[in-house]
Amino acid sequence: AGLQHELHADLRGQPRAPAGERAARDQQELTEQILDQLPIPIFLKDRDGRFLRFNSRFEEFTQRSRAEILGRTVDDFASPRWAAATHVEDEQAWATGRMVTTERRMATFDPPLDVLVSRKVIRTGGLSYMLGYFIDISEQRAARAAMQHAVESAEAASRAKSEFLANMSHEIRTPMNGILGMTELVLESDIDAGQRADLALVKASADALLHIVDDILDFSKIEAGKLEIEEVPFDLRQLVADTLRAMSLRARQKGLALAAEIPPAVPRLMKGDPGRLRQVLLNLVGNAIKFTDAGGVTVALSVGAERDGRSEIAFAVRDTGIGVPQEKQHLIFEAFAQVDGSTTREYGGTGLGLAICRRLVILMQGRIDVRSVPGRGSVFSFTVPLQHTGAAQAAPLPPLAVLAPGQGMNLSATDNGLLAGADETLPATSPVGGLQAGVGDSASAASAPGGQLSSAGIGESASGGLRVLLAEDNPVNQRLAVRLLEKLGHRVTLVDSGLAVLERASHGDHDLILMDVQMPGLDGLAATRQIRQREAAQGGHVPIIAMTARAMAGDRERCLEAGMDDYLAKPVDSQQLRAMLLRYQPDSGHLLLDWRGALKRLDGDAELLLELAALFLQDGPQLWRELGEALDAGDVPRSTRAVHSLKGVLANFGAARALALA
Structure with a gap:
């Protein structure tokens, strides 16, 4: 009440009652002492922007004396830019009646101060004033900047870690590709039992090492939230x-x-x-x-x-x-x-x-x-x-x-x-012996003791092999890939750089390109983009399959975005390569087995198709034997069930001729 009375008296020029002068003066001194004890600068202005009251902290902040501030406006002692911004913010407060707060930098200090300036219109005794204050937020802003820097540093470290892991994956998988691939090739050759056992141990050890690498990469992807x-x-x-x-x-x-x-x-x-x-x-x-x-x-x-x-x-x-x-x-x-x-x-x-x-x-x-x-x-x-x-x-x-x-x-x-x-074998007299042979070409030894499913023959059976353009710069991987492809019956043209694959692909005489992603000069992604641009102008589309020793999150997506059709991670497993090439075999109308049609019905899952082939080799003989026994016994219901089962199996492979026999 005393402060209000004093302000009203000052502003209206009304004399104080003699009896109240001492009380008013005491009230003013008390108010000033209270304001001066506050740790933040505080000010009071009228509607014209003149400073009526302020504390000593405000004087320190403005670096002006009391005489330079009292009754003056911000235009009298602040820079034009500061004054202009202050007018805009003050008018906003007068217009809305709400608290208006802005962040400002006081460059006159060394070092500069970052402050929050808040102001609000107050009304008392029929008069309106603007009450405002400053809060030094230099430390908070510095902490926020430090936090932002820490976040950016952590993100940079995460990117560096991901890049390091990707590079390490490449550096480890490239020699592993040679070790595993060449070991598999030798294991499939004519070697004695002792050599086979030694090489099997080498392969098992390499597989174990690869499993450890994959575990580390998977864990890193999960940690980075990229899985x-x-x-x-x-x-x-x-x-x-x-x-x-x-x-x-x-x-x-x-x-x-x-x-x-x-x-x-x-x-x-x-x-x-x-x-x-x-x-x-x-x-x-x-x-x-x-x-x-x-x-x-x-x-x-x-x-x-x-x-x-x-x-x-x-x-x-x-x-x-x-x-x-x-x-x-x-x-x-x-x-x-x-x-x-x-x-x-x-x-x-x-x-x-x-x-x-x-x-x-x-x-x-x-x-x-x-x-x-x-x-x-x-x-x-x-x-x-x-x-x-x-x-x-x-x-x-x-x-x-x-x-x-x-x-x-x-x-x-x-x-x-x-x-x-x-283990079973199909009788030589079976009317579906041709189908058995066709499946056997692609899944040989699936029913032999200790045997494993092999897709050799699936790709070759369709059209006598593909014309493959192989882009690979590593000599070990070159030899391995060429050996695997030729073993599958495909014809291979080898180049060792992105520029070379661009030149060779322009001839248009290949059915498919196996593209290493990391090559000197022009890498596989850039080469693929240029091939796709050329095809967009000239027509045509050659399938391009990425081969990369990088196995980090997003690598597959980057390959597909560049225009590649598929993706193989190194070390390239012979089964995976065979299954992949099967997807790109050209159609052939004279086949006993419609591999492409079967693959389409399985949504492109070549591994599942190979499993079905192995199961046919295993279960087909029993189905045929049951049919023969039913026919010999004249058991029509049993014969019908056996034929139905056989047709269901044959339909998996699109075996039209065998279906007609069944």
Whole structure:
């Protein structure tokens, strides 16, 4: 009240009552002392911008004396730029009646000060004033700048780390490509048993090293937030079958049984990320086999609650291995953590596998856990929500059978789930012997004891081989790729630079280009862009497949954006190369087997087509034998069922002539 009275008296020029002069003077002194004790500059202005009241901190901030400020406006002592900005901000406050705050820099200080200037119109006794204050935010702004610098430095470090990992991936995968590829070629040649065993050890060691590299790269991608989860349709039972088939050799070598338990209630067709699910399962099953010396490993599935069109699918991997102590169980999902140092010495590994599993499961909105009893075994379980495809589900299937792969037994997927199939050969008198031979060319030895599926012959059978332009600058990789391609029956033209591939591709006499991404001078991406630009002007389109030792997130996308049709990561596996080339075989109307049509029906999944070929080699003889027995017995219903089964199998390969016979 005293301050208001004093202001009113000052502004109106009204004399104070003699009796109140001392009280008013005391009130003024008290007000000034209070204002001077405040740690921030404060001011009071009238509607014309004249300073009526301010404290000593305001004088320090403006670097002006009281006499230079009192009754004056900002134009009298501030720079024109500061004064102009002040007028704009003041008018905004007068017009809106709201608090107006701006950030300003006071360059007259050394170092300059960063301040917040706030002002608000106040009204008292029928008069209006502007009350304002300054807050020094130099330290906050410096901290914010330091934080921004830290963020930018961290991002730069992350980019440098990613680039380093990509370069290391390239540097490691390039020689690994030569080691693995040439080892595979020699293993397929005529060598004695001792040499074969030695080379098999070399290959196993190289595979183990590559697995470690892949683990480190995967973990780095997850850490950097660059790993994305897909959502595509897939067959859940087939995924489990593929996983156990891939691990069956390791289980057989240790004399372990593999089992899969999938109740009929578990849906078959789902949407999710089958690649990452398979990666988690392979890791868990691989660990279970690694740490189990007797007994077996079981993969069990179950279905939980359903909400919003998604079902909670639970996976459990049970083993009868060494187990994990209770006090160590909370550690095993941490990066680089293992039960103890002896684990690494005895069993190997980086300690990244389970950490990757945990993070992949979390990315898929799931959870993972372990229960274990030392000396009795472990159960690693994880649950992920999978979306229903909306497609009609197949009829419920029986639970999958226990597997005990032994010598001469192969793991197969059938309508009854997973089982161990004995070696069989097709009778020479079979009317579908030509089909057997055609499939055999592409999947030879699939049913032989210890044999593996081979796609040799699929690519060649279609048109006698492709004319391949190979762009590769590394001498080891050149020799390996040429050997692999020629072994598959393809004709190869070799160039060693981007400029050379541009010149050679201009001739237009190749069916396909295998393009190394990193080459001196003009790299594979730039060469591809120029080829596509030329094709846009002249017409035509030659398939270009990238070959790169880089395996970081975004590499595939960059290749496709440059105009490449497909992508192979080094080291190039011979099976992957064969499957890839199959996609680009020209059509041929005289084939017994329509590989391209079959591949189209499988959405381009060449690996699945090869698996179907192997299953046909395994199951076809039994189907034909059942048909023969039914015909001999005059059993029409049984014959009809056998013919129906055969036609279903033959249809997978577009075998029109064999279908006509059936």
